[in-house]
Amino acid sequence: MTEDKVEAILSQEQLKSLFEDYRQDKKNLLAQSACCQQSLTDVxxxxxxxxxxxxxxxxxxxxxxxxxxxxxxxxxxxxxxxLNVIRIHLMKTLKISELELSQNYLxxxxxxxxxxxxLVTMIDLAKRKEPIHGRLVQYLLKDLLIDGGQWDMLVNLINKYGVVPKSAFPESSSSEAALFMNKFLRTKLRAYAQEIFELTQQENIKDSDIMNREAEMMREIHRIVTICLGSPPEQITFEYHDTAKQYQKIGPITPLEFYRQIVKPIYNIDNKVCLVHDPRVSNSYGRLYTVEYLGNIVGGQKTLYNNQPITILKRAVFDSIAADEAVWFGVDFGKHMHAKYGILDLKIFDTQLYFDSKFPCQNKASRLEYGESLMTHAMVFTGVHVEKRSSNDTTKTSDNExxxxxxLQFIRYRVENSHGDDKADKGYLIMTDEWFDEYLYEVVVDKKHLSKEVLAVxxxxxxxxxxWDPMGALACSKISEKGSLVDGLSLNNQAQIKLKTINTIRLLSLTSISINNSRLLFNISLDKIQINEEVKLIEFRLKLKSKKKRFRPMIISKDESEYLSYDLTDYLIHNSSKQILIIRRQLWIRKYLEEASLVIYSRTPGGFILPSSSSNIRTKRTIKQITTGPCSRHDLFVDFDQLSFGAWVVEPKKFNAGICRGDCPNPLSRLYYPTNHAMLxxxxxxxxxxxxxxxxxPVRLRSLDLLYYDHRELIIKRHQGMQVEECGCR
Structure with a gap:
């Protein structure tokens, strides 16, 4: 772009010209008369x-x-x-004509x-010396504690606390209008955040002191929330008449048992998969995504998005409804929608006639990138109209997808909303397929309706x-995710020379933040790393999906089939103010790049400050301390030093392997994930x-990343089946 000094001020002459052009078209005056005197959406x-x-x-x-x-x-x-999805299954099973589950309880x-x-997020950021005035902290402080959330947050809540009928814990004034309660809570939380950042700056402050103070903060928060929303029940008794007018009773039973015994056999929330449609070029289909700092329960399940083409989402919706299963979904609500008539249709407003202007103005990917669209509302699909189509149909979305x-030819969808029955068709909306293409972002369906390829993601x-990515727009306050190790990297002799005195190594995952015609950018985020002379090597590592291309700056090690690695020690230590690494004229890498990491090698742990992967290890317990009871998972902390592996295992030094202990009942319940042979x-x-x-x-295990020495080479490798996630009877 060449500079050409042009006056940018909107002049009176320009305004006069605009008014003259406007008045020359009598249609503008007619439209103005109508729109100034009546509701715009009605006109x-x-x-x-x-x-x-x-x-x-x-x-x-x-x-x-x-x-x-x-x-x-x-x-x-x-x-x-x-809860509207879950209640449909309960209504059919319990033979109830009407049912509502308690939203106030969750x-x-x-x-x-x-x-x-x-609060735990603020402690984590303060300990990492995240700048208070930086974008991240300011983002988390601005819109914290909104009412919205994501699907995996529901999974966390229900698996930990269960569900109850609405009669057991009805609405309160503050649950129906949470504005003022949220204001009080936000005021407290921001003050607590300030206290946490100031506490971490004190000398000789212990982690236990900070966590003890956090417990005191939570006591005050708990009091405010309980006063505003009520005290949730510890046990419930659900009494009702079925459709045959017979009296029925469930309980006394705890809310968690109500979910596990009554709901889970007919609607297992763990078997549901969240699919998203994010057509941005930066986010490929067939990949798994999460959003930094997105969650609601410390130690809970991550918020995961399985990104798929729009046709996969449509097919999953159709198969679910055909199987008599409702579908939870998330959309950008309010766009091209008439609330009174309950119509979601790109053609509902004739903007071409009144404004001589076409809407929408961008494709779906561009609307996400430029802040025009994001997920704002969740509802339920209960019906779909689908017809057979000819094989030569070439219908495309705005993204040419x-x-x-x-x-199949999808025509329209029936939508259950949660805005009362005085709107639309007694509370139900109608959505066209074109609107689905442009403004639907997320659906949740059962695993059985998805292919092996989709589940493999x-x-x-x-x-x-x-x-701040728009994929996390239904929720706000989040906690950090630690960077993960990458498979199969071994440094060559050139790097080994620098590593003779190394005893501390940490990894920081990087994200490419911008791509244009000549450069690929990575955010190094040096503000998260406090470096001194103890740091011996800083490695920038790229993991690739192809071996066909070459990239040659300062190479430490190279395996053409998997990764490229570069020594950035001098660059980053002597250019600490530069937080962006720019790789010029290497746009081929975008197609083949799988992961990027920054690896810091230090002679002592004090050489830099970065979260340790073993920082969340709690007090270790021996197997003898595990009590008997029903079959379940128990903690089992493994210390590599105690196994005499500490000399060659670098990271982690400790981890929670878990162990399955307990009795398998007779008869064997499906709650214990038995095989048919075990049932027999x-x-x-x-x-x-x-x-x-x-x-x-163990019936489900997860992998563990290990950093270790093998014949004088430093290896990072993922070892499968190292940690117990879930137990069952087999």
């Missing part, structure tokens, strides 16, 4: 579109939720939508957990998006046969 609505939107669907749920729910002046749509525990989550699955290490053994054992009872064993 510009397209009459034909309004009256051609019929609530008729050829694929629909056999039972829809009743009564229609109303979240009122709160942002709890994600909770309402989830809301209560989400507020408590979210406050704790925020295939719109329709093979052999869940085994990937998630790519971490920035905290259980039945034989119960009938007195001399058959060994099924044993409590």
């Amino acid at each position: 510009i609505v397209d009459r034909q579109t309004r009256f051609s939107s019929a609530h008729v669907f050829n694929t629909k749920l056999s039972v829809e939720g009743r009564p229609v729910t109303n979240q009122k002046a709160s942002g709890r749509c994600w909770m309402f939508a989830c 809301f209560y525990y989400d507020k408590i957990e979210r406050c704790h989550y925020f 295939k719109s329709q699955p093979d052999g 869940l085994d990937q290490e998630p790519i971490i998006l920035k905290a 053994l259980s039945l034989l054992h119960e009938r007195g046969n001399s058959i060994q009872q099924p044993s409590c064993v």
Whole structure:
């Protein structure tokens, strides 16, 4: 772009010219008269579109939720939508004509957990010396503790606290309108954040002192939330009449048992998968993503997004509804929508006629990139109208992406909202397929409706998006995710010369933040690393998916099939003010890049400050301390030094391997994930046969990244099946 000094001020002459052009078209004056005297949405609505939107669907749920729910002046749509999905399954199983689950119950525990989550986040950032005036801290402080959330946050809440009928814990004034409660909580949390940052700057302050203070903070937060929302029940008794007018009773039972015994057998929240449609070029399909600092329960499940083409999401929605299963989804609500008529349609407003202007103005990817669109609301699909189509149909989305699955033509969708029954078709909306393409971002379906290829994405290490990425827009306050190690790297002799005195190594995951015509940018974030003379080597590492290309700056080591690695020690130590690494004229790397990392090698732990991967290890317990009971997972902390492995294992020094202990009951319940063979053994054992009872064993394991020396080479490798996640009877 060449500089050409042009006056940028909007002059009076320009304004006069604009007014003259406006008055010359009499249609403008007519439109002005109508729009200035009537509601804009009523004036510009397209009459034909309004009256051609019929609530008729050829694929629909056999039972829809009743009564229609109303979240009122709160942002709890994600909770309402989830509980509306669950209640449909309960209504069919329990044979109830009407049912509503308590939204206030989940809301209560989400507020408590979210406050704790925020405080732990602030402790983590303060210890890492994250600048208070930096974008990250300011972002987390600005809109903290909103009512919104994401699907995996619901998984965390329900698995920890269960669910209850609404009669057991009804709404409160502050749950229906949380504005003032949130204001009080935000004021406290920001003051607590200041105290935490000031505490960490004190000399000789211990982590235990900070956490003790955090516990005192939570006592005050708990008091405010409980006063505003009420005290949740520890036990419930659910009494009702079924459709045959027979009295039924469940309980006394705890909320968690209510979920595990009554809900989980018919709606297992752990079997649901969150699919997203993010067409931005930077975010590839078939990859797993998460958003930095996105969550609600410390130690809970990550918020994961399985990014897929729009046709995969549509097919999953259709298969779910055809199987009589409702679908939770997230959209940009309010765009091209008429609230009173309950119509979501790109043609609902005739902007071309009134404004001589076309809307929408950008494709879906551009709207995400330029802040025009993001997820703002969650609802439920209960019906879909689909017809067969010819094989030569070439319908495309605004991103020039295939719109329709093979052999099908999606027309419209029936949507259950949570804004009461006085709007739209008694609370139900109608969505066109074109609107689905442009403004739907997320659906949650059961695993059984997805292919092996789609499910395999869940085994990937998630790519971490920035905290302010629009994919996390339904939620706000988040906690950090640690960078993960990369498979199979071994440094060559050139690097080994520098590593003779190394005893501390840490990794920091990097994200490419910008790509243009000539450069690829990586955020090194030196403000997170305090470096001194003890640092011996700083390595910039790229993990690639192809061996066909070459990239040759200061190479430490190179394996053409997997990674490239560069010595940035002098560059970063002597240019500490430069926080962006720029790689010029190497745009081929965008296609092949899988991961990027910064590795800091130090002679002493004090050479730099970075979160340790073993910092969350709690007090170790021996196997003898594990008590007996039903089959379940117990903590088992392994110290490599005690195993005489400490001399060659660099990181982590300790980890929680977990162990399965306990008895397998007879008869064997499905809650213990038994195989058919284990069920058979259980039945034989119960009938007195001399058959060994099924044993409590791991049924799900996760990998562990190890950094270790092997024949004088430093290796980073992922070892499968090292940590127990879940136990069952086999």
